[in-house]
Amino acid sequence: MSETPWLTIVGVGEDGPDGLPPASRRALEAAEIVMGPARHLALLPDLAAERIEWPVPFAAGLPVLQGLRGRRVVVLASGDPFWFGAGSVIARHFAPGDWHALPGPSVFSLAAARLGWRLETTRCAGLHAAPFARLRPDLAPGGRAIVTLKDGAAVAEFAAFLTGAGFGDSRLHVLEALGGPRERIRETTARDMDLEGIAHPVAVALELAGEGPAIPAASGWPDAFFDNDGQITKRPMRALTLSALAPLPGEHLWDIGGGSGSISIEWLARHPRMQATAIEADPERARRIAANAAALGVERLRIVTGRAPEALDGLAAPDAVFVGGGLSQELLQTLWDRLAPGTRIVANAVTLESESLLALWHAAHGGELLRIELAEARPLGRKRGWRAAYPVVQWTARR
Known part of the structure; x- marks a missing residue:
């Protein structure tokens, strides 16, 4: 990194420069241009620097900033610019030697300090530009979370989401x-939320309570979480x-024959860096997968409407592949030919024909072949008996 980057990202709070450490104040005094949101610019004292308001949408400001290269520029951002802030977006568009950052306390740190909460055990989320369902x-x-919201009106919308x-x-x-002269903290419940005049910027800290269905931390969520037309890999399977x-964190899954999307949705829920692409031939099921993903907080699921193997063209390479539908010799051969060494393949079969196909591939390429038989207790007259599901043959292999 160069000794004198031309761009400095300064984290500023609601009290303006008065609350900044000396290094941040010196950066402002030495700047030729200060660029930032209108509310942050309004907090500045008289400076020799030119002021440029960051445009909306945020992406529109990046070319403006690029055009200032070579001049001494300070960009103002809220609190810690790299904690659900603008810092990482700006850094992606500039070389490491172009910029450095002087962060301030984040809104999450300030909230935890006001409430006495342990921040490391509190879920923190930026929902000012993301769907509430991400939570x-x-x-x-018994859980706790701190979330940022886009404006005061969003608080009532968020409360309605929790109640629903x-x-x-x-x-x-x-x-x-938080952190400025307008700071105010009020309490309510999600169901009774009727606060008025909520000022921006706003965050909500919540102590979760209620009778709503909680999503298990283990794999195999209840089937009721997934809208489906019967085409779903059931919970135990x-x-x-x-x-x-x-x-593993950060890996990419191909879910071929997505059905309701239950496999790829649970895959994504394992870690925020997970990626998944669901391939589904039926357009109505593809729409249902999208709705399920959005409702369960993983709207980042990519959905391809088409039939494999043709629909696989152009997709980013996977680390693992699940074949839940459309199993055929052509599909398996295409996967084997194009997947990188080490890619994991899992295929489930119910019919005798597809079982035979997996047996042949197991004999040729190894891996594990399991026959899984499940039965559920059901009423049988005045007593109970076992009702068996179709057995499933599962082949697991590594390319």
């Missing part, structure tokens, strides 16, 4: 303009399949 996997009684999910008893701490797929 859905974290909704469980069955967590209306959750206590909300509405945190306005899904848990076994995800175990065979063995997801």
Whole structure:
């Protein structure tokens, strides 16, 4: 990194420069140009620097900033620019030697300090530009979270989301303009949220309570979480399949024959860096997969409407592949020919024809071949008996 980067990213709070450390104040005094949101620019004292308001949408400001290269520029960002802030977006567009950052306290740190919460055990999420459902996997009684929201009106919308999910008893701490003279903290519950005049910037700290269904931390979520037309890998088989797929943080899954999307959705829920592409031939099922993913907090799932193997063209290479539908000799051969060495393949078969195909591939390429038979207790007259599901043959191999 060069000794004198031309761009400095300064984290500023609601009290403006008065609360900045000496290094950040010196950067402002030496700047030729200060660029930032209108509310941050309004906090500045008289400076010799030219002021440029960052445009909306945010991406529109990046070319403007590029055009200032070579001049001494300070960009103002809220709190810690690299904690759900603009810092990482700016850094992606410039060389390491172009910039350096002087962060301030984040809104999450300020909220935890006001409430006395342990930040390392509190879920923190930036929902100012993301769907509320991204928090859905974290909704469980006894949990705590701190979220940023886009404006005061979003607080009522967020409370309605929590109530609709069955967590209306959750206590909300509405945190306005933390760290500045306009700071205010008020409490309510999600169900009773009727606060008015909520000022921007706003965050909400919540103590979760309610009778809503919580998503398990283990694989094999209840089938009821997934809207489906019967084309779904059922809960026990899904848990076994995800175990065979063995997801690792940051890996990419191809879910071929997505059905309801249950496999790829649970794969994504394992870690925020997971990636997945669901390939589904039926357009209605593809739409259902998208709706399920959005409702369960993993809207980043990519969905390709088409039939494999043709629909696989142009997709980013996977680390693991699940074949839940459309199993054929052509598909397996295409996968074997094009996948990188080390890619994991898991295929489930129910029909005799597909079982025979997996047996042949197991004989030729090794791996594990399992026959899984499950039965569920059901009423049988006045007593109970076992109702067996179709046995499933599962082949797991590494390319």
